[in-house]
Amino acid sequence: xxxxxxxxxxxxxxxxxxKVKTARGRKLSSTLWLERQLNDPYVKRAQVDGYRGRAAYKxxxxxxxxxxLLPGARVVDLGCAPGGWCQVAVQRINxxxxxxxxxxxxxxxxxxxxMESIPGAEIHVLDFMEDDADAKVKAWLNGPAxxxxxxxxxxxxxxxQTDHLRIIALCEAAAYFAxxxxxxxxxxxxxxxxxxxEGELQxxxxxKFTKVINMKPPASRSSSSEKFVVATGFRG
Numbered sequence: 001x002x003x004x005x006x007x008x009x010x011x012x013x014x015x016x017x018x019k020v021k022t023a024r025g026r027k028l029s030s031t032l033w034l035e036r037q038l039n040d041p042y043v044k045r046a047q048v049d050g051y052r053g054r055a056a057y058k059x060x061x062x063x064x065x066x067x068x069l070l071p072g073a074r075v076v077d078l079g080c081a082p083g084g085w086c087q088v089a090v091q092r093i094n095x096x097x098x099x100x101x102x103x104x105x106x107x108x109x110x111x112x113x114x115m116e117s118i119p120g121a122e123i124h125v126l127d128f129m130e131d132d133a134d135a136k137v138k139a140w141l142n143g144p145a146x147x148x149x150x151x152x153x154x155x156x157x158x159x160x161q162t163d164h165l166r167i168i169a170l171c172e173a174a175a176y177f178a179x180x181x182x183x184x185x186x187x188x189x190x191x192x193x194x195x196x197x198e199g200e201l202q203x204x205x206x207x208k209f210t211k212v213i214n215m216k217p218p219a220s221r222s223s224s225s226e227k228f229v230v231a232t233g234f235r236g
Contacts, residue, residue, distance in 0.1 A: 212231045
């Protein structure tokens, strides 16, 4: 019998790494990004599972640990495009009512740009930093939210410290929005970048929530400085 190339003692065929050649006009950084995407197991899983991006697994892993996306929950996803977090929330909060005997939840996604619809999710074009954004969101939810979550990141400047300060400022804005729309006992989840300027944000959240934990989910690339803050038990 002919031996299968790459087969190791019958344990299965080797998963070959995809190499990307630098095309004319393409920067080296773009080539490396494309190669990383093609070889990322979470990207491949997202394609198989029907998620709009690998980020879906970050919120899945966070929720597996902290259990905040419960059936019947009212959830706000800030900066929701491309929609992976909304897709996960639809399943977990039973927004489509497919899990009999469980409460039906609501997931509201807001973003500055229009996004393709997601069954079970309500999507709005909205700048959450507008003066009346909190009132609009509570009206759309028909009440306060149980969860406010954000995977937002400011556009990269290429300067690590500047990018860190920008995302901390964005996370603080999301936190103040959460203070306005969360129900007592609610949860706030947001992406931050490690870098030393998040101390004031952590102190602020500890004043407003009974428990504040930082976690880097397995789906976050090891080379990334991102982590997620999960604040539970909003004091109201």
